Amino acid sequence: MNTELVAGADREQAVTDEVLASFDGTTDPRLREVMQSLVRHLHAFARDIRLTEREWEAAIDFLTRAGHITDDKRQEFILLSDVLGLSMLAVAINEPAVPGATEATVFGPFFVDGAPEIPLGGDLARGAAGTPCYVSGQVRSADGSPLAGVRLDVWGADEDGFYDVQYPGDGFAGRGWLRTAPDGTYRFWTVLPTPYPIPHDGPVGDLLSAAGRGPMRPAHLHFKAAAPGHGPLITHIFVAGDPYLASDAVFGVKDSLIVEAEHHTGGAAPDGTRPQGVWTSMTFDLVLVSDDVS
Ligand code: BEZ
Ligand code: FE
Numbered sequence: 001m002n003t004e005l006v007a008g009a010d011r012e013q014a015v016t017d018e019v020l021a022s023f024d025g026t027t028d029p030r031l032r033e034v035m036q037s038l039v040r041h042l043h044a045f046a047r048d049i050r051l052t053e054r055e056w057e058a059a060i061d062f063l064t065r066a067g068h069i070t071d072d073k074r075q076e077f078i079l080l081s082d083v084l085g086l087s088m089l090a091v092a093i094n095e096p097a098v099p100g101a102t103e104a105t106v107f108g109p110f111f112v113d114g115a116p117e118i119p120l121g122g123d124l125a126r127g128a129a130g131t132p133c134y135v136s137g138q139v140r141s142a143d144g145s146p147l148a149g150v151r152l153d154v155w156g157a158d159e160d161g162f163y164d165v166q167y168p169g170d171g172f173a174g175r176g177w178l179r180t181a182p183d184g185t186y187r188f189w190t191v192l193p194t195p196y197p198i199p200h201d202g203p204v205g206d207l208l209s210a211a212g213r214g215p216m217r218p219a220h221l222h223f224k225a226a227a228p229g230h231g232p233l234i235t236h237i238f239v240a241g242d243p244y245l246a247s248d249a250v251f252g253v254k255d256s257l258i259v260e261a262e263h264h265t266g267g268a269a270p271d272g273t274r275p276q277g278v279w280t281s282m283t284f285d286l287v288l289v290s291d292d293v294s
Contacts, residue, residue: 016043065203073165075109079204082106082250083213096231098289101142106252107234108222110163111155115175121271123189124176130159130191132279133261134269135237138184139225139286146184147288153177153224154188161196187271192261192280193219195244208249215249218242223286230288237284259284 019039026032045051066076081087087106095104118124125132135154139147155175157163164173180186197215200208208215220236236252237259238245245253262281268274270281 012043012047016040019043062203062207069202074199074202076202076204078107078109079198079202080207082108082198082252083204083208085251088251096289098142100287101289102233102235102285102287103254103256104233105235105254105257106250108250110157110165111153111222111224112165112175115153115155115172115177118176118178118188120178120181121187121189122176122178124154124174124178125189125191126173126176128156128158128164128174128191130194132275133190133192134187134271134279134281135190135221135284136185136187136270136281137284137286139180139186139227139288140184141227141230141290142287143290146180147227147230148180148182148184150180150184150225150227150288151177152180152186152286153226154190154221156190156193156221157196158191159194161194166199190221193221193239195219195242198249213249214244214247216244217248217250218244218253220252221282225286225288227288229291231291233286233288235286237282239282 016039020036023032023035023039026035049055066080070076078087091104091106116124116126139150139152141147153175154177155163158174164171164175167173174190176188178186178188195216195218198217199205200215205215219239219242222234222236224232224234226232236257238253238257240258240260245258259282263278264275264281265278266274269279
């Protein structure tokens with residue numbers, strides 16, 4: 001047996017054991033469990049890859065750059081969690097597995113508080129560029145009963161793939177919230193989503209390039225639905241036929257969330273309006289899980 005190697009392994013394990021023991025006195029049992037597991041896995045990872053000091057310095061530099069580029073409009077740590085699949089793993093761990101319920105997906109970094117309320121049937125594009133899109137459907141509980149008065153938050157990018165928070169200045173476009181009608185239905189106008197790259201001019205973009213991965217997300221529209229007595233649902237609808245459905249940079253696509261966008265030229269929209277030129281429509285029902293079931 002190579003006694004030098006054994007001594008090295010003992011020395012490494014002694015570091016891990018000492019750090020684990022430093023959390024033994026943590027009074028919050030969940031914090032103790034989380035921190036000791038983190039230390040065990042983090043140290044095992046470093047041993048597994050035989051982490052060099054130069055690599056650790058590079059990792060610290062990466063995290064420092066992620067911190068410096070983060071502000072109230074840019075969240076590099078959410079992007080990092082998303083491209084590592086950690087956000088979708090957290091969704092998978094926490095999502096109630098109720099048959100028929102709408103699947104959840106990644107939240108992303110572009111939700112903002114304070115978006116305007118839109119009347120049922122109103123236009124939340126608010127000047128965002130793109131092909132008009134009429135979106136409608138019903139919000140139900142998993143037992144089939146319609147959910148009235150549910151707050152639906154919706155946000156999406158414009159035809160160039162930008163969210164309003166990425167425009168210079170302030171102001172809301174491509175986002176808003178509305179409440180479902182007494183029969184649980186909803187409807188609004190927005191612009192047809194198009195595929196777009198996640199912000200990739202920072203350290204997360206550098207990581208994707210170094211790994212030969214692309215930054216693109218398939219076209220989608222974000223929804224957040226919150227009804228009393230039901231767990232909140234955070235999801236998207238994805239546009240059928242999008243070329244990036246099989247290679248979403250953040251692993252958010254689920255087949256049940258893919259929706260056909262119907263294209264129309266002229267004619268009357270379901271709300272009786274007669275849009276000029278090409279317009280589109282999508283239909284999607286949201287099924288929420290009651291707190292009694294989950
Ligand atoms: C988004 O869909 O808005 C998004 C999600 C994850 C990372 C970047 C953007
Ligand atoms: Fe998005």
